[in-house]
Amino acid sequence: MTRIVGAVLAGLMTFGLVFGLAASLNLTSDGLGSATTVVAACQSGTLNATYTSTYTAAAPGPGYTVGTVTISGLASTCYSKPYKVTLATAAGASLGEATGTTPSSGTTIVVTFAPVVSAASVTAISVVISG
């Protein structure tokens, strides 16, 4: 009799454990699709930035500041696309950002920074053209 009761208890414990494990897993899945495509730049030619410096008595002066950056070398494949230009320090800290749309003709982008940026601090420039 004791053995029968023991067997029943053992069976209940085993199935209980199995049911317990089964109850602990709920799994759903969203869809998963994958594909690969190339993200290309709109041109491979080199862009060149030149700076227009102006003396500013007010902050961030007194001193020379950069208010306009002219980027030349724009190819027609980059026409009418959004751009962002950032002037930064050597440590990578942004001094100013300017955004706009590249022109639909010509080879230059004239970028205006407002407020102007301290010329002495500018040691890096970044350009992003997307679209």
Added chain:
Amino acid sequence: MKHLRQVVLALLVMATGAAIGAAASVNVTSTTLGVATATVPRCTASGLSVLQNLSAGTVTSVTVGVLPAACGGAILQVTVNNGVTSASGSAAVPGGGGSVTVALGSTPAVTAVEQTDLVLVGP
């Protein structure tokens, strides 16, 4: 006949597998994205000499010296601010460097709180 049924069944399984594989892929296109970062170089990191040229208690021009050849072709801009007003001028740096005297657009009075700023643009 049995062999034919096996072949048909195998083809059905393969077709189903292909369909499932196709459903797992998506089509994707991309617009262009170009990014570039460049350093803005300095033609010199050395100290430059700056000398104000005076006339009757005013600053008429500024001579900047010890310019290295690497600065040759740059445009030197100079501004003198005496705390009340400022005067600016610019001149090209000779190809071999050296010194450049920049004439100011006006002649600010000499004061005790003058500040001279300069910038080299290019080459």
